[in-house]
Amino acid sequence: MAPRILVVDDNQELLTLLTQLFEDAGYEVVGATKGKQAVEVSRAQPPAVAVLDILLPDMMGYHLADALRKDQPQLPLIFITGVFKGGKHAMEARQKYAAAGYFEKPFEAAKLLEAVQKLTPVQKQAPTAASLQDSFDVELDIDVEEEGPQDAMELTGRIKVTGGDNLTAEIRGANLTATPLHKVAATLVRPPVPGRPPDPLPVGGGGPGQRRGELKDNLPSLLTAYYLSRETGELGVQRGKVRKVVYFERGTPVFALSNLLADRFGQFLVRVGKIKPEQLEDAAAVATANNRRTGDILVERGLLKDTERLYYVGQQVKAIIYSLFSWEDGTYVMSFKEKAAAESIKLDVHPANLIVRGIKKLYKPERLRRMLRPEDRLIPAVAPAYQLHEVELERWEAELLPKIDGNRTVGELLAYANRPDQVVYGFLVSMMSLGILEQRT
Incomplete structure (x- = not known):
């Protein structure tokens, strides 16, 4: 036993x-x-x-x-x-x-x-058939389209990436706006391969030991769990036919993949205005005919500088991870690996700042108000998951934090901050998601 x-x-x-x-x-x-x-x-x-x-x-x-x-x-x-x-x-x-x-x-x-x-030594068991089925694969030969209207996403121009030989570089470019995908008639969505399961991931009972669960508002807590345990592994999420996976290395998210058409590298370049849809269509046709990467064709044609590719791939990965903050439904599966995925490009972003930016960018006003009401009171958490020095704060945010001591309601904090309500709500909810603030009971 x-x-x-x-x-x-x-x-x-x-x-x-x-x-x-x-x-x-x-x-x-x-x-x-x-x-x-x-x-x-x-x-x-x-x-x-x-x-x-x-x-x-x-x-x-x-x-x-x-x-x-x-x-x-x-x-x-x-x-x-x-x-x-x-x-x-x-x-x-x-x-x-x-x-x-x-x-x-x-x-x-x-x-x-x-x-x-x-x-208490134990002899490790061989993986069971059930555990082998827990792997989460994003099938990149399948392109699916997101249902419903999509919003534009703002991306800051600064990005840190780690490339070959573990060299870390901070690249600064212009701020980007990733607009929703505008599908042209010639854009083809490849059909699912035979045997691909159409159903969402099964959800566990929610008790300890279940690696699957409902996503809901849990994404910040899931990212934090990997960070606190310095785990290397993968977080897979699924909503309908859309699958995305975030890869972690020692607790830090470093890469992401998606089977969503809009998240493909070429489509991402179109969405941020780097290339035109017809240029992508032509380059993709040549790449398919010659079994090559679309990015290589774009570089050959002078549409993308080789020195720019690292920057835009990093921004693409960032956009995939940020997009998950907009999901309020779906399922997730956590898995752990002894070694990180062998990716040639890896993000270098602190989970705390990723969570703050994701909430500020993609939580809708009604969602923020569902999580925090004007009559609620907040206090500093006794055991925050992150320390304040790890979080990049704007000046008004740093000035507001000392006022949050449980004596003022959220409504009073909104008035004191003198900023748009959604901006203040985004800041307060992000601090709660980091475990820096908590509701006074």
Whole structure:
């Protein structure tokens, strides 16, 4: 029988990620988001090891440790924390609780797994047929079209990318506007290949260990889960026939693919005004006839400089990731890899700034108001997922933050900021999504 691990964290997406990590390694996992729930499940299913977040909604992780040790005095404990940082906290945990490990967020999930394996070794199981079916592929020989009206997307001209030999470059160009796809008569959408499943991804029950789920407003939390665990892997999302996948390397999103026609590189160049539709049509025909890349043909014809390709590919990847912030329905699947995808070009963007910009760019006013009401009050979070120095703030945003102490309503903050309501709502919701602010209960 596989050793059982108790994992407790109030971040549901991080809990799901860690649960799947341990299950993939061959462990049985029971998870909980609150201390009381953890005590109840551990009494019903005694664990061999407990991995505990220190700051929980209903009690401190240390108090939970005391409760667990009453039933299992020798239970090995590993603590994870996003707020109690510094060597003295780890030392106190080891002295008082004989903690086998103390991890500060963000941490490397692989090292957490190593710590558990030292305490309770397990022989890794061979992948089951079910787990092999969990792979998420974006079939790039299929082009589908987005249903419904699409909005233009504003893209800043600054971009950081990593190319060959791990050389990182910051490229500055003009700001871009990616307009909706205007399909011309000659633009062909290739039909689905035989056997391609038309149905969306199945959704899990939502409990710990399920790597699939409903997307809803969870994208920021999913990005943060990869960041906090420094995981390498993929986040696949699907809505209808549209599939997109974001690739992560040590917690940072570095690349993205899509089977949406508008997201193809050539179509993206048309959408940002770099080339004309008829130029793309002609170049694509030559590329298809000669089994070559459309980008190479565009470079040969002088329509795209070779030095520009890196910049526009980076912007294309950014646009694919940003576009997911507009999705309010769909399903997602998380998977983890030992090595990152071997892409020649990788983005270098901090997840915190990606989340802030994605929310500001693509959350509709009605969505923002659904998530935050004028009568709500906000306070600084005790355990933010990100630190303020990691976030690029405008001056008025930095001046507004000290005013957010729970004494003013959102409506009063809107008046104080003296900015358009949607702009202020976007900022406040983005800070909530980063875990820097939370609603006062």
